[in-house]
Amino acid sequence: MQADFEDYHTALHLAFPFVEGRDLRLLLDQIQVLHAFCREYGLPHVVSIYPEDGTQPFDYQVGNYRALAQLPLDAPLVLCFRHRNTNLEPVSQAATEFGSLLCDGIGDAIMMECDTWSAKTYTQVAFTILQAARVRISKTEFISCPSCGRTLFDLQETTARIKSQTSHLKGVKIAIMGCIVNGPGEMADADFGYVGSGVGKIDLYVGKEKVKTNIPTEQADQALIDLIKAHGMWQDP
Ligand code: SF4
Structure with a gap:
């Protein structure tokens, strides 16, 4: 470039x-x-x-x-x-x-x-x-679903909020999916998943494995950050 x-x-x-x-x-x-x-x-x-x-x-x-x-x-x-x-x-x-x-x-x-x-x-x-194109990884990679009638939170606003806190994590892949019906299956090879499990509730995944269930939305961002830290993939901005 x-x-x-x-x-x-x-x-x-x-x-x-x-x-x-x-x-x-x-x-x-x-x-x-x-x-x-x-x-x-x-x-x-x-x-x-x-x-x-x-x-x-x-x-x-x-x-x-x-x-x-x-x-x-x-x-x-x-x-x-x-x-x-x-x-x-x-x-x-x-x-x-x-x-x-x-x-x-x-x-x-x-x-x-x-x-x-x-x-x-x-x-x-x-x-x-x-x-x-995955030829040079220089920042966090985000995967999110397109949203539909099943989406359990404001996908755009949530994605922007999570991005603002995690976009400095070079090479980490985070999926933000609107529901548990299809979300977990469509997270591709994400390292961490943030998935709507009910109104105001979030499930967190590490890879394909669900590790936290029904976290209140207001606590979910911090829980995601704690999870990333626990897996040694967090860096301070
Ligand atoms: S993951 Fe769920 S909310 Fe998102 S597009 Fe697919 S079915 Fe809709």
Whole structure:
């Protein structure tokens, strides 16, 4: 991830040879030639296909990276994203492009460009995408159900409240589920589960095992924190 994309891109141009073109086959051939050249002379380098003007359709760029990943190159592959003026807002667009590739194990680094993002937004978006693809875990992972007629508490408000107290626990997975009917079965591989068991009542889980039952809601947040502490996974913020 690079916060200042233009500076980084300029530095890359100065440091490494670039080839330009829209013919993918030709581009891949040129990349292989340059890669061989860099290897022969011991030049550190990365490989990438920079989205030239940001107007290419989503599947075009993803397809390019898949083709690049097929080449027998032993240099890091950098995935580049440029926001295009489509109806899809930039975070969704970046997540869609990077997500499918990263989940398939393609890409060693990501680089992004969006006119409307601040440096802080770049960082937040990058780490969120990397975490969602499970290639770099940097914060707590939350799993929550979509809520339905069975939901026994305000899911959004409860999730926000628990997040505010536990979002610094790097690598810990916490599930917040609205009911015990389907919640425990849908917690995936969460380390801890916070599940509505009745009106104003919460059950707590460690993995798939229920360890506390019918805790009054007003005590449940602290009980969850105590449980995380008891399992050695708590860190002070
Ligand atoms: S876990 Fe329960 S409350 Fe949540 S969506 Fe599923 S059935 Fe509804």
